[in-house]
Amino acid sequence: MTAPDPSPLSLSGVAFDGRSSRDRAATLDVSGDVAVLRVEGGESHWPLAQVHIDPPVPGVRRVLKFPDGMRFETRDDAGVTALEIRTGRNRALGGVRRLEARWWTALGALALTLAFAWDFVVFGIPALARTAATATPRPVLATFDRETIQFLEGNGYLAPSRLSAARQQQLQAEFRRVVAWAVGDYPYRLLLRDGEPGDAPFQIGANAFALPNGTVVMTDQLVALARSDRELLGVLAHETGHVTGRHGLAGVYQGLGLTLLSVAVTGDLISAGTFAAAVPAALLRNGYSRAAETQADETAGRYLMDEYGTTKPLRDILARLEEDDREADENSVQEGNRAEDLLQTHPGTAQRIRHLREIEARGR
Amino acid sequence: MTDAPPTVPLGRHEQAHRAAAPAEGEASLVAAPTVTTYPMTFTGQAGEYFRSWIVNSALTIVTLGLYLPWARVRQRQYFYGHTWVDGHNFEYTASPLALLRGYLIVGALFLAYSLALNLQFRGWEYVAGVIGLAYVLLYPWLVMKSLRFLAVSTTHRGLRFRHYGKAGGAYAAYGLANLASGLSAGLALPWAWFMQRRYQVENAAYGDARAIFRGDVGNFYVIGLTGLAVAIGGAVLLGVGGFLLVALFAGVLGSLGEDVLDGPVSTTTLVVIGALYLAFLALYAVAWQYVRAATMRYVLNTVEIGGVVRTGATFSPWRLVWIGVSNTVVRVLTLGLATPWAAVRRARYVLDGVQVRAIAPLDDFAASQAPQENALGEAATELLDINLGF
Numbered sequence: 001m002t003a004p005d006p007s008p009l010s011l012s013g014v015a016f017d018g019r020s021s022r023d024r025a026a027t028l029d030v031s032g033d034v035a036v037l038r039v040e041g042g043e044s045h046w047p048l049a050q051v052h053i054d055p056p057v058p059g060v061r062r063v064l065k066f067p068d069g070m071r072f073e074t075r076d077d078a079g080v081t082a083l084e085i086r087t088g089r090n091r092a093l094g095g096v097r098r099l100e101a102r103w104w105t106a107l108g109a110l111a112l113t114l115a116f117a118w119d120f121v122v123f124g125i126p127a128l129a130r131t132a133a134t135a136t137p138r139p140v141l142a143t144f145d146r147e148t149i150q151f152l153e154g155n156g157y158l159a160p161s162r163l164s165a166a167r168q169q170q171l172q173a174e175f176r177r178v179v180a181w182a183v184g185d186y187p188y189r190l191l192l193r194d195g196e197p198g199d200a201p202f203q204i205g206a207n208a209f210a211l212p213n214g215t216v217v218m219t220d221q222l223v224a225l226a227r228s229d230r231e232l233l234g235v236l237a238h239e240t241g242h243v244t245g246r247h248g249l250a251g252v253y254q255g256l257g258l259t260l261l262s263v264a265v266t267g268d269l270i271s272a273g274t275f276a277a278a279v280p281a282a283l284l285r286n287g288y289s290r291a292a293e294t295q296a297d298e299t300a301g302r303y304l305m306d307e308y309g310t311t312k313p314l315r316d317i318l319a320r321l322e323e324d325d326r327e328a329d330e331n332s333v334q335e336g337n338r339a340e341d342l343l344q345t346h347p348g349t350a351q352r353i354r355h356l357r358e359i360e361a362r363g364r
Numbered sequence: 365m366t367d368a369p370p371t372v373p374l375g376r377h378e379q380a381h382r383a384a385a386p387a388e389g390e391a392s393l394v395a396a397p398t399v400t401t402y403p404m405t406f407t408g409q410a411g412e413y414f415r416s417w418i419v420n421s422a423l424t425i426v427t428l429g430l431y432l433p434w435a436r437v438r439q440r441q442y443f444y445g446h447t448w449v450d451g452h453n454f455e456y457t458a459s460p461l462a463l464l465r466g467y468l469i470v471g472a473l474f475l476a477y478s479l480a481l482n483l484q485f486r487g488w489e490y491v492a493g494v495i496g497l498a499y500v501l502l503y504p505w506l507v508m509k510s511l512r513f514l515a516v517s518t519t520h521r522g523l524r525f526r527h528y529g530k531a532g533g534a535y536a537a538y539g540l541a542n543l544a545s546g547l548s549a550g551l552a553l554p555w556a557w558f559m560q561r562r563y564q565v566e567n568a569a570y571g572d573a574r575a576i577f578r579g580d581v582g583n584f585y586v587i588g589l590t591g592l593a594v595a596i597g598g599a600v601l602l603g604v605g606g607f608l609l610v611a612l613f614a615g616v617l618g619s620l621g622e623d624v625l626d627g628p629v630s631t632t633t634l635v636v637i638g639a640l641y642l643a644f645l646a647l648y649a650v651a652w653q654y655v656r657a658a659t660m661r662y663v664l665n666t667v668e669i670g671g672v673v674r675t676g677a678t679f680s681p682w683r684l685v686w687i688g689v690s691n692t693v694v695r696v697l698t699l700g701l702a703t704p705w706a707a708v709r710r711a712r713y714v715l716d717g718v719q720v721r722a723i724a725p726l727d728d729f730a731a732s733q734a735p736q737e738n739a740l741g742e743a744a745t746e747l748l749d750i751n752l753g754f
Binding site for chain 1: 407408409412413414415416418419420421422423425426434438441442445446451452453455475478479482483484485486520521522523571701726727728729730731
């Protein structure tokens with residue numbers, strides 16, 4: 001380096017020779033490109049370029065290391081910082097240290113972290129999950145469908161339908177009409193099953209759900225709950241909305257993303273921290289699935305408007321599902337309070353009914 | 365329980381007496397070596413560390429995790445650098461680049477494993493199976509690598525620590541012992557702790573001075589049984605309390621004409637169940653934190669280095685339990701923002717309760733030749749939560 005010689009620098013501290021734990025008082029003089037380390041009774045000269053300066057840590061002595069294993073420790077932070085600037089060392093971590101030194105930059109980092117975390121959870125994870133779901137190849141979807149149905153049937157959650165063959169054929173034919181209407185090229189199939197087999201460990205009951213590759217399961221109990229097939233078609237259209245939106249798979253990816261995130265935040269897999277993270281994660285998962293339900297209702301609403309000019313059939317069967325009462329209709333559902341709303345997997349039924357009414361109003 | 369720190373140093377002290385033994389009356393004339401106690405101190409400040417922590421966390425986030433090794437190294441450097449003995453601090457010297465390589469390898473494997481489990485694509489059983497099996501089989505080896513890397517990355521007074529642990533010992537302490545404690549329904553668990561702490565301490569060295577572990581397995585059983593007693597006693601109390609509470613609620617509401625116990629799950633029952641769940645979680649945390657704290661204290665009281673130095677601990681395990689549990693509560697309530705404060709609070713209490721007693725000056729240690737260690741094991745322990753016990 002041939003820069004004009006800046007003012008010489010003198011630092012005092014202690015030195016270790018790297019071979020024993022004995023500390024010795026020492027001084028380090030830097031003039032030009034040469035550093036001179038003076039330890040009682042001896043001195044060594046080094047080109048400044050060969051002296052390693054450890055990055056600064058707040059409140060800790062600065063350390064300089066020499067090629068022969070000597071190290072020099074000093075509390076003269078300002079001096080070492082000047083040396084760093086002169087030699088252009090530790091630019092990046094020196095910058096980090098400047099950010100760490102002031103409260104306003106630290107609070108800025110806090111704001112940035114919170115904003116980033118919020119955006120990532122609210123927009124980033126769903127967007128990533130959607131992208132991943134769209135990019136997932138069909139054979140994976142097919143495996144997913146097959147394995148899930150195998151699991152549900154193998155463990156006795158689902159049993160063969162008790163509906164008459166004629167009724168089943170009728171429903172299949174109506175389902176094909178919905179499928180013909182739905183967008184996307186999925187190998188749709190409708191599985192009619194008994195959702196309350198006697199030996200089931202858990203009763204699925206009146207329900208319908210869609211798997212990623214277009215397998216739609218509808219239980220006898222739901223069929224029994226419906227007063228007209230229009231209601232069932234509304235439900236089936238809703239399920240095709242889940243398929244075309246790839247909600248099932250996106251949900252899996254979102255869960256995975258949240259798990260990885262909570263591991264990254266709490267730093268472990270199985271501990272109290274994970275339990276603490278489980279509650280917000282569950283709430284977030286709810287939020288995601290509520291968005292998916294709303295989107296699927298949108299599809300169902302469009303189908304019903306196209307076919308019948310009203311969304312009332314879906315509203316009625318939703319109300320009957322909610323109240324678990326065959327006599328109920330859309331007006332029997334009460335709005336829940338906000339806390340209850342937040343804890344529900346699906347958007348509150350009242351909310352969904354309101355949404356379907358809006359779709360109808362829009363369609364007129 | 366031998367909670368009290370040892371009062372007399374050993375090593376040379378004992379030898380001095382033994383050498384003097386033949387001439388009986390003269391034994392008292394042999395000057396006992398003077399024991400100097402050096403307290404450890406921790407000088408970190410919660411505010412200062414908070415700034416460092418949040419800045420490094422933000423950098424990790426905006427770099428999408430690539431800065432993580434630098435953040436980890438810096439956080440460690442802060443804690444090491446603020447830990448002082450006899451006027452000199454510790455230093456953490458790991459290279460972030462070495463850690464990054466390990467993080468990327470371990471992270472990629474972990475991601476593949478999670479994807480396989482969650483997606484169950486064709487052949488997922490093999491992907492997950494191979495990674496899972498490799499993890500189980502390599503676990504002791506990873507612990508060994510981690511201990512070696514951690515030791516060689518720690519410097520005090522210009523000398524590095526070392527860990528001479530071999531794979532054989534690691535497979536005995538972390539493979540066989542864990543297997544035995546699993547097969548014996550936990551009966552051998554304290555023995556496994558003993559094996560693991562002994563492996564950690566016996567293979568450690570400062571410079572060329574080897575550490576010696578003077579603990580015995582019985583004390584680990586005492587600690588384990590105390591933890592178990594706390595858990596069982598607490599569970600009984602909670603069970604009785606919870607039952608009384610439910611009965612009380614049922615009685616009060618029943619008199620108002622509302623049937624709590626027969627109806628569908630009511631809000632009251634949910635609240636009681638939730639409270640009980642949290643209480644049992646806290647109980648588990650208390651018992652486990654006690655075991656950790658008591659083990660740490662016991663181990664620190666049984667380490668001897670180079671025959672001239674002994675470490676000692678005077679902190680109270682129960683106080684540490686309180687700090688651990690209250691730290692967790694505060695961290696949850698502040699959504700993690702109090703993490704730096706909690707870490708500083710714990711480090712200060714623990715380190716201020718640790719001493720080093722020496723019968724020779726602390727500057728008498730010499731270096732050993734330290735070979736390079738790679739950081740894969742270290743990355744694995746950080747990302748996969750391998751518990752090293754401290």
